Amino acid sequence: MTRVRVTAPRSVRAGGITAGSATAGSVTAGSASQGGSAVTAARLAAASREAAEESDAGQVFVRSLIRSQLRLGVVVAAGFLLILAAFPLMLGLVPGLAESTIMGLPFDWVLLGAGIYPVVGLSAWLYIRTAARNESRYRDLVGDK
Structure with missing residues (x-):
């Protein structure tokens, strides 16, 4: 098991959901049946936030x-x-x-x-x-x- 340094709240990355994010996974599963627009919006917002922070x-x-x-x-x-x-x-x-x-x-x-x-x-x-x-x-x- 590797150590992880947490520096920000859990977020959705462009490639998928970050490890250990059970709540994001449940949102993804529920939103996928609705077309995934909420997941796409969350991914775009998280990606822009991460890009801005980096x-x-x-x-x-x-x-x-x-x-x-x-x-x-x-x-x-x-x-x-x-x-x-x-x-x-x-x-x-x-x-x-x-x-x-x-x-x-x-x-x-x-x-x-x-x-x-x-x-x-x-x-x-x-x-x-x-x-x-x-x-x-x-x-x-x-x-x-």
């Missing part, structure tokens, strides 16, 4: 996508941590805020308990939206639709 320009595009996704992750994480660090600073710098209560609960507990969840949700929403936009730009550059 060329010098394609490698530049992939590296650019990886860098942009990494940069996005770092920016979102840093922004989240900055906002999280601002909560205790606000409580320490504003006099009397830490001793105040809302409906009988200490303000700092309410701030951390209810105020952090919208920040987490907003961070996740921004990350997903921007990551999808980065991937869409990559697909436009490579030519996949």
